[in-house]
Amino acid sequence: xxxxxxxxxxxxxxxxxxxxxxxxxxxxxxxxxxxxxxxxxxxxxxxxxxxxxxxxxxxxxxxxxxxxxxxxxxxxxxxxxxxxxxxxxxxxxxxxxxxxxxxxxxxxxx
Amino acid sequence: xxxxxxxxxxxxxxxxxxxxxxxxxxxxxxxxxxxxxxxxxxxxxxxxxxxxxxxxxxxxxxxxxxxxxxxxxxxxxxxxxxxxxxxxxxxxxxxxxxxxxxxxxxxxxxxxxxxxxxxxx
Numbered sequence: 156x157x158x159x160x161x162x163x164x165x166x167x168x169x170x171x172x173x174x175x176x177x178x179x180x181x182x183x184x185x186x187x188x189x190x191x192x193x194x195x196x197x198x199x200x201x202x203x204x205x206x207x208x209x210x211x212x213x214x215x216x217x218x219x220x221x222x223x224x225x226x227x228x229x230x231x232x233x234x235x236x237x238x239x240x241x242x243x244x245x246x247x248x249x250x251x252x253x254x255x256x257x258x259x260x261x262x263x264x265x
Numbered sequence: 266x267x268x269x270x271x272x273x274x275x276x277x278x279x280x281x282x283x284x285x286x287x288x289x290x291x292x293x294x295x296x297x298x299x300x301x302x303x304x305x306x307x308x309x310x311x312x313x314x315x316x317x318x319x320x321x322x323x324x325x326x327x328x329x330x331x332x333x334x335x336x337x338x339x340x341x342x343x344x345x346x347x348x349x350x351x352x353x354x355x356x357x358x359x360x361x362x363x364x365x366x367x368x369x370x371x372x373x374x375x376x377x378x379x380x381x382x383x384x385x386x
Contacts, residue, residue: 252325
């Protein structure tokens with residue numbers, strides 16, 4: 156299973172919205188609405204922010220939203236804040252208790 | 266709430282075996298609520314799933330690493346472990362232990378802080 160493809164970097168200004176894409180093959184996303192997104196600040200462990208494509212864990216801001224269409228998933232962050240500056244990773248369950256992840260996207264808040 | 270803590274050598278020589286342990290706090294490792302797993306992150310790169318284990322002892326492996334990886338658990342110590350054999354520089358990474366839930370909860374919701382393992386002579 157190859158890694159999912161994410162843009163290396165995205166940027167936005169405070170208050171704006173940005174979208175990070177995550178693309179894979181049909182076998183990465185087929186039959187599974189099990190895409191998750193993780194936020195990672197420098198030197199910290201990844202933190203789950205979206206699961207099952209669109210769901211947010213308790214305590215995660217509703218400024219974070221997820222979607223999926225065909226072989227692509229997306230994470231949208233609205234009302235950008237400086238603390239949103241981090242790396243973001245997508246992941247997809249691909250069956251048999253295995254996963255593939257994206258290479259990560261660095262979000263810069265200008 | 267589950268808390269995880271990785272431990273193990275930070276430096277391993279090429280061709281040797283990398284051994285890491287994850288100690289679980291807050292929930293019994295024998296719980297049927299979680300699977301216990303390992304994910305790694307090479308410097309400056311993305312995440313890679315390595316392996317996971319259930320309280321029954323059933324194990325699951327990333328097919329690309331399966332020939333070199335063994336995951337096991339010791340319920341008496343509330344620990345699970347990772348062994349990766351025949352390591353090379355490509356195995357240099359931050360190694361995280363992480364959990365996902367049983368019952369179809371296929372996402373990693375608890376993570377350790379990670380431990381850096383460097384493969385070098």
